Amino acid sequence: xxxxxxxxxxxxxxxxxxxxxxxxxxxxxxxxxxxxxxxxxxxxxxxxxxxxxxxxxxxxxxxxxxxxxxxxxxxxxxxxxxxxxxxxxxxxxxxxxxxxxxx
Numbered sequence: 001x002x003x004x005x006x007x008x009x010x011x012x013x014x015x016x017x018x019x020x021x022x023x024x025x026x027x028x029x030x031x032x033x034x035x036x037x038x039x040x041x042x043x044x045x046x047x048x049x050x051x052x053x054x055x056x057x058x059x060x061x062x063x064x065x066x067x068x069x070x071x072x073x074x075x076x077x078x079x080x081x082x083x084x085x086x087x088x089x090x091x092x093x094x095x096x097x098x099x100x101x102x103x
Contacts, residue, residue, distance in 0.1 A: 014029070014041070015039075015043045016044045017046070019044045019046070021055060022048075022049075022050050022053055023053065024052045026053070026056065027054070027056070030056075030057070031059045031060070034062040034070075035062070038064035038066045038094070038100060040089075041069060042068070043069075044071045046075070047069065047073070049077070049082065050077045052081075053080045053081075055082045057082070057087065058083075058087075061090055062089055062094065063090055063091045065089060065095050065100035066099055066100030066101075069096075071102075072101070072102050074101040
């Protein structure tokens with residue numbers, strides 16, 4: 001669990017090439033803000049969730065795309081889940097209040 005973080009660029013809490021959560025794993029982030037690269041909680045090139053894994057993101061915001069999560073690729077298989085609440089993409093042309101992803 002990571003709480004209350006901020007970044008001038010992207011990824012208020014986490015910036016990664018890949019975020020993989022597997023086998024009932026859980027990643028929880030809350031209360032983060034990111035600037036002009038988006039991903040208030042998480043900015044990643046690829047997010048992979050499998051086998052009942054969970055990502056929980058709450059009360060995050062970004063000045064660009066993806067109030068909670070900004071990812072090039074988002075893969076969720078085998079009953080994986082993403083729980084988002086209170087997310088906001090605040091920029092004038094931002095999209096994806098909760099999640100912005102190419103896939």
